[in-house]
Amino acid sequence: MGTNPVPNKKLAIFTATGCRACENAILDIHYQVSSLARCADIAFWPYMLGSEVRDLEKQESIDVCFFAGAIRTSSDREAALKLREKSRIMVACGACAAFGGMPGLVNISQWSVVSGQSQRTMDNKQQTNEEEKPELPPLESRVLGLPQIVKVDYLVPGCPPTQNFLWAAIQSLVCNGQSPARLSFAASRLPEAIAQAITSGILPPKGSIFAGEKAVCASCSRVKEEKRFETYKRPYQAYEELGRCLLEQGLVCQGITTQEGCGGLCTAMGQPCRGCFGKAEAIFDPGAKMVSAISSTFDSNDAQEIAALVDDIVDLVGTFYRYTLPTQCALFSTPSKD
Amino acid sequence: MKNMTFEPLRWQEDPVRITVFHDTEYLQAYFQVSAPRDIEWICKGRPVEELPRILTILSPPHHLASAMALDRLFEVEPPPLAVNMREALLQAHVFRHHLRKLYFLLSSWQNPFLDYKTRESRGEQHMVPSHILDKIMHHVSLSQETAAILGGRCDHPLSAVAGGVSRFLKEDHYHRLSEIAESCLKFGMRLGKFLRDEIFGDGKALDGFQNLQIEPMASLALAEKDDNVVLRDPVEKEMDRFSPDMIFEKIGLHKELWTHEPFAYVKGQSKDEIKNIFNSQFFFVGPLARLNSGEELGSPLAEEERQRLIEALGPFPHFGVVAAYWSLLVELLQAAEKMTELYAEEKLTGPDIRTIPSEMGREGYGALESPQGLIYHHYQTDERGIVEDIEVLDTATENNALHCLLTQKAVEVSMAQGKTREEMKNLIEMSLLPF
Numbered sequence: 001m002g003t004n005p006v007p008n009k010k011l012a013i014f015t016a017t018g019c020r021a022c023e024n025a026i027l028d029i030h031y032q033v034s035s036l037a038r039c040a041d042i043a044f045w046p047y048m049l050g051s052e053v054r055d056l057e058k059q060e061s062i063d064v065c066f067f068a069g070a071i072r073t074s075s076d077r078e079a080a081l082k083l084r085e086k087s088r089i090m091v092a093c094g095a096c097a098a099f100g101g102m103p104g105l106v107n108i109s110q111w112s113v114v115s116g117q118s119q120r121t122m123d124n125k126q127q128t129n130e131e132e133k134p135e136l137p138p139l140e141s142r143v144l145g146l147p148q149i150v151k152v153d154y155l156v157p158g159c160p161p162t163q164n165f166l167w168a169a170i171q172s173l174v175c176n177g178q179s180p181a182r183l184s185f186a187a188s189r190l191p192e193a194i195a196q197a198i199t200s201g202i203l204p205p206k207g208s209i210f211a212g213e214k215a216v217c218a219s220c221s222r223v224k225e226e227k228r229f230e231t232y233k234r235p236y237q238a239y240e241e242l243g244r245c246l247l248e249q250g251l252v253c254q255g256i257t258t259q260e261g262c263g264g265l266c267t268a269m270g271q272p273c274r275g276c277f278g279k280a281e282a283i284f285d286p287g288a289k290m291v292s293a294i295s296s297t298f299d300s301n302d303a304q305e306i307a308a309l310v311d312d313i314v315d316l317v318g319t320f321y322r323y324t325l326p327t328q329c330a331l332f333s334t335p336s337k338d
Numbered sequence: 339m340k341n342m343t344f345e346p347l348r349w350q351e352d353p354v355r356i357t358v359f360h361d362t363e364y365l366q367a368y369f370q371v372s373a374p375r376d377i378e379w380i381c382k383g384r385p386v387e388e389l390p391r392i393l394t395i396l397s398p399p400h401h402l403a404s405a406m407a408l409d410r411l412f413e414v415e416p417p418p419l420a421v422n423m424r425e426a427l428l429q430a431h432v433f434r435h436h437l438r439k440l441y442f443l444l445s446s447w448q449n450p451f452l453d454y455k456t457r458e459s460r461g462e463q464h465m466v467p468s469h470i471l472d473k474i475m476h477h478v479s480l481s482q483e484t485a486a487i488l489g490g491r492c493d494h495p496l497s498a499v500a501g502g503v504s505r506f507l508k509e510d511h512y513h514r515l516s517e518i519a520e521s522c523l524k525f526g527m528r529l530g531k532f533l534r535d536e537i538f539g540d541g542k543a544l545d546g547f548q549n550l551q552i553e554p555m556a557s558l559a560l561a562e563k564d565d566n567v568v569l570r571d572p573v574e575k576e577m578d579r580f581s582p583d584m585i586f587e588k589i590g591l592h593k594e595l596w597t598h599e600p601f602a603y604v605k606g607q608s609k610d611e612i613k614n615i616f617n618s619q620f621f622f623v624g625p626l627a628r629l630n631s632g633e634e635l636g637s638p639l640a641e642e643e644r645q646r647l648i649e650a651l652g653p654f655p656h657f658g659v660v661a662a663y664w665s666l667l668v669e670l671l672q673a674a675e676k677m678t679e680l681y682a683e684e685k686l687t688g689p690d691i692r693t694i695p696s697e698m699g700r701e702g703y704g705a706l707e708s709p710q711g712l713i714y715h716h717y718q719t720d721e722r723g724i725v726e727d728i729e730v731l732d733t734a735t736e737n738n739a740l741h742c743l744l745t746q747k748a749v750e751v752s753m754a755q756g757k758t759r760e761e762m763k764n765l766i767e768m769s770l771l772p773f
Contacts, residue, residue, distance in 0.1 A: 073372065133368070238694045
């Protein structure tokens with residue numbers, strides 16, 4: 001074996017407040033995970049190696065950081081800032097880091113009244129008089145996505161990210177130049193602009209999203225008949241599990257507003273899309289677009305009929321922004337750090 | 339007084355911080371879950387039929403427990419095909435969960451992501467040959483493939499719905515499932531031999547853990563025969579048996595300000611303060627808790643392995659770290675055997691996948707034995723099926739007291755033996771892993 005012409009890249013993998021499914025997705029690149037060592041030194045991975053955030057001080061720099069999970073506590077924020085400071089490339093991995101994810105739904109509830117940090121800290125201090133007890137990291141005033149805290153270079157969306165795109169991101173950002181066969185494998189799964197960049201040996205343009213180019217409907221296998229929205233159904237009710245488009249059957253399915261990349265995974269399982277890849281590029285606000293798409297195809301011109309139909313629709317915010325409330329809802333979100 | 343902090347810990351699903359206060363006469367370790375999970379706030383206000391897809395963020399088996407709760411809420415009986423598919427999915431997750439933990443154990447003595455050349459140059463000991471770790475990861479990935487076939491995705495599955503499952507299997511899935519089940523069973527047996535020869539037992543790799551155990555503690559598990567919850571005292575005697583919907587009448591939750599995770603305990607006389615709750619009021623769940631029932635297993639290979647455990651470590655109940663690792667192997671074989679039995683075409687075919695609910699219900703509950711232990715869901719909705727109240731009992735809550743006691747024990751042992759900070763952290767991580 002010859003000497004490796006390209007030095008190994010230093011890789012960091014971290015989950016803030018999340019469920020570990022993104023890290024499992026990285027472990028899920030099958031037995032390839034152990035071959036990552038050929039092109040990367042995993043310098044920081046708390047879940048697998050027990051690395052502590054203070055270990056980062058010893059690192060001069062990190063080449064690529066895959067950051068998963070939402071920002072919920074001050075520890076999450078500190079880790080995000082420290083990893084950003086050390087990392088040349090910061091990747092938001094998964095829906096929680098990229099958009100705030102399901103933990104972001106907390107932002108529309110009354111949680112802060114009940115379990116807010118001020119009350120918690122106060123009680124904690126009172127207790128320390130009697131016996132010393134450890135502190136908890138204070139909670140953020142609301143759940144945030146990573147781009148609202150630091151500048152993020154690339155996004156790998158999904159809940160959890162699909163194996164194809166995660167593998168493509170690792171190949172193109174971490175292992176570039178290592179193996180033409182692997183690069184072409186990665187490129188075949190990426191949008192053209194990103195694919196061209198990585199096959200030319202350069203990094204994809206900053207801000208690229210490792211996902212498809214269109215909306216989920218483009219890769220959904222279900223049959224669309226351009227029918228109008230004549231009834232509203234909820235997923236527990238009877239509908240055709242296979243075959244016809246779910247939205248045309250009256251189920252709220254967000255395929256039309258969601259970035260493609262999953263291959264229509266949920267709709268193929270007979271379940272409506274809930275938008276874990278975030279909004280498609282051309283869309284400003286996924287919820288507003290869904291309201292407009294559904295209301296413009298109501299199969300009635302009668303105001304009363306339309307009102308009755310609308311009355312049945314439940315939990316618009318929790319459905320349309322299931323994974324994206326902190327970052328993509330125009331009425332709730334704050335700008336990202338770009 | 340000095341204090342030490344370890345954050346985060348390897349292999350813990352929740353963000354965990356260990357804080358140790360100590361001086362010459364005082365030593366107290368705290369196992370802190372440092373971020374809230376906010377399940378209540380995420381779920382309230384959502385349509386109840388969405389909960390299986392939301393609660394799966396806790397772990398994949400919560401998806402199935404949630405679907406069971408919906409069956410009750412909508413008063414529908416899933417067809418046999420759907421019941422089998424759900425059970426097949428659960429067993430895939432048991433196999434995957436236990437195998438991953440054994441991978442973590444076996445890779446804990448070395449950095450699994452170092453290439454061979456670097457390892458050699460650093461002179462690292464090869465306690466476990468790399469090809470074994472690779473084989474384990476390969477079978478983890480195979481079990482993930484079955485979970486994806488049956489659940490749509492491995493993590494965050496979506497196939498279980500109110501009254502059944504959302505899709506039939508495809509023709510080529512049958513062959514693949516039985517092929518994988520067979521491979522998993524064969525591998526489980528080979529892995530068992532390796533673990534017995536090299537890792538478990540006196541004088542083997544886990545020798546340093548032989549005396550690491552907690553004080554005897556009660557256990558909680560679902561009875562296989564009647565699906566009732568059984569509470570056993572530390573000497574294996576049945577203390578109570580009740581229907582799962584009575585769980586919160588029997589089990590209380592206690593909150594402390596230094597951790598986001600509440601403590602579950604058996605309701606009794608003195609429940610006001612955590613320091614007044616004696617060990618007899620704490621309980622634990624999981625593989626070892628299930629085996630602590632002392633009951634014979636239905637699967638022959640798993641039963642054989644259980645007998646080997648008894649032969650080596652003595653009769654159940656056990657409360658030690660080595661027994662906990664060994665119980666993972668017993669249940670891994672049991673899951674592989676159940677997979678070979680369930681992944682047959684006749685079990686996974688049928689005319690219906692789903693019973694359609696006729697009307698909206700108001701209340702439902704579901705309980706099942708997940709790989710980590712007993713989990714329980716209870717929902718209440720308004721007349722439109724919007725979640726008004728939700729109670730979820732998760733293994734992190736049930737085993738919280740156990741985690742705290744084990745951490746304290748590991749810290750005491752490390753201090754007594756004069757271990758370094760790094761060694762202490764390692765001991766804590768490896769003690770918590772199998773529970």
